[in-house]
Amino acid sequence: MKSKYIMRSLLIGIVLAVILNFVTLPYYVTRPGDAQVLRPLVTVEDGYEDEGSFMLTTVKMGKANIFTYAIAKVSEYQNIFPINQIRSEDESDEEYSYRQLHMMESSKETAIKIAYEKAGKEVEMLSKGVYVFSVKEGLAAEGKLKIGDRITHIDGEATATAENLMEFVGEKSIGDEIVLTFDRDEKEETTTITLGEHPEDPNRAGLGISLLTDYEITMNPPITINTAQIGGPSAGLMFSLEIYNQLLEEDIAKGYQIAGTGAVNENGEVQRIGGIAQKIVAADKSGVDIFFAPNEKGAEGSNYQEAIVAAEDIKTTMKIVPVDTFDEAVEYLEQLDPKS
Secondary structure (H helix, E strand, O other): OOOHHHHHHHHHHHHHHHHHHHHHHEEEEEEEEEEEEEOEEEEOOOOOOOOEEEEEEEEEEEEEEEEHHHHHHOOOOEEEEEHHHHHOOOOOHHHHHHHHHHHHHHHHHHHHHHHHHHOOOEEEEEEEEEEEEEEOOOOOEEEEEEOOEEEEEOOEEOOOOHHHHEEEEEOOOOOOOEEEEEEOOOOOOOOOOOOOEEOOEEEEEOOOOOEEEEEEEEEOOOOOEEOOOOOOOOHHHHHHHHHHHHHHHOOOOOEEEEOOOEOOOOOOOEEEOOHHHHHHHHHHHHOOOOOOOEEHHHHHOOOHHHHHHHHHHHOOOOEEEOOOOOHHHHHHHOOOOOOO
């Protein structure tokens, strides 16, 4: 009788655990991913071989259930985020994934431009407009624009880049009207928007959207980059270094395992990203020698400072190097002695 009771209780417990595993909470959990060698993903036609490796670092993310939430609560390098901090309430998982993958595409294109120009190779980027990647609830563009719209003109003038558009808006005042022309579902549309407060500065005019320039890029020699389902812009710096190294006869990796993170813009400036402490953990577990971290020009609380704190906490021997630009990373590597 007792054994039947135990078996019944065990069976109920298993069924309950299975059910709870599929019940998601309104949170995402992030944790350290891994450091992935870029050479198998990046192939420059007739590119040069190298002795070391450039690596991108990842953060794993998934919707929380009761078990992953509980584990994250007691894990130092797992973080919990409310859904609205990751994606907007009216944004589906598919739309979020779409946005992340397009940000990766843009990151790759920028990395190609920077590396090819540095190596003195042929490269050209032509803007086809600016994609809308999020629309903030309650702000000026809500109900006017949606994710996936491609803005081509502002007040009748061609919109070359996201930066150009935001500079144009930044010169306006709250309450001013602008006319945007955009493509949606292969149709050209026009809308008039009254500018409101900027989401990060109530004294500036803003649209309440995030943007990404839609580029068409051509280069010589040709290049193939396969990132599968890796999303986001944070691997930009490492892509640019891997591409540049394949374009050079000289091996700037010099036998080291080199990882890092940071989005890069068209000027080669390395920009802040999220989850750097988790990426330090991932890189250390993968045996990385050198890790490049966005320095943000020495700003308080920079990615570099966060990386140093994490590195000291896990007692890694990995060298953490602050960089503000792609050129600074290259200069650091050029001065390195080859790994013995």
